[in-house]
Amino acid sequence: MVSISEIMLPLSMFLTILLASKFKAGESGFFTDNVKVIITNKLTNMQLGVHCKDKTHDLGFQALQIGQSYSFQVTINFRKNKLYFCSFNWITDSHYFDIYDQFRDEYCEELCSWEIFETGPCQINAKTRQCYAWNKSLLGGRQLNEGNNTLGV
Numbered sequence: 001m002v003s004i005s006e007i008m009l010p011l012s013m014f015l016t017i018l019l020a021s022k023f024k025a026g027e028s029g030f031f032t033d034n035v036k037v038i039i040t041n042k043l044t045n046m047q048l049g050v051h052c053k054d055k056t057h058d059l060g061f062q063a064l065q066i067g068q069s070y071s072f073q074v075t076i077n078f079r080k081n082k083l084y085f086c087s088f089n090w091i092t093d094s095h096y097f098d099i100y101d102q103f104r105d106e107y108c109e110e111l112c113s114w115e116i117f118e119t120g121p122c123q124i125n126a127k128t129r130q131c132y133a134w135n136k137s138l139l140g141g142r143q144l145n146e147g148n149n150t151l152g153v
Helices: 004-021
Strands: 033-041 048-053 058-064 069-076 083-090 093-101 111-117 120-124 129-131
Touching: 033 048, 033 058, 033 093, 058 069, 093 111, 093 120
Parallel strands: 033 111
Antiparallel strands: 033 069, 048 058, 048 083, 083 093, 111 120, 120 129
């Protein structure tokens, strides 16, 4: 006959390993997961400059040709407080937008896909396209460039 203690030891070891595997670097809780964010240049005949970051990760500058995409992974958590924002620059304009807001984008289970147009970013899913306005400029309408980029974006 098998005693309860003979069953509990392997079971408790398994649960400990399972819970430990749920911890992710930089996260302080259980139930973390990843979402892939894809950004596609849909500008009319222009290259798109993209620079994304959150409060602790700077993903660097990306130059996207027409129709080209860039993607990155976001590690989410149960607190719903993940936020990634990007600056978008092209020859005639510059804007920024919160490209991943965990509270707003909670239905993005594994993928958040964005198309970037001159008029604003549009989130694409299997059934709909939801377009948004650009975030209000912190520079009072001035265009970002190397000389006046005090935001570090």
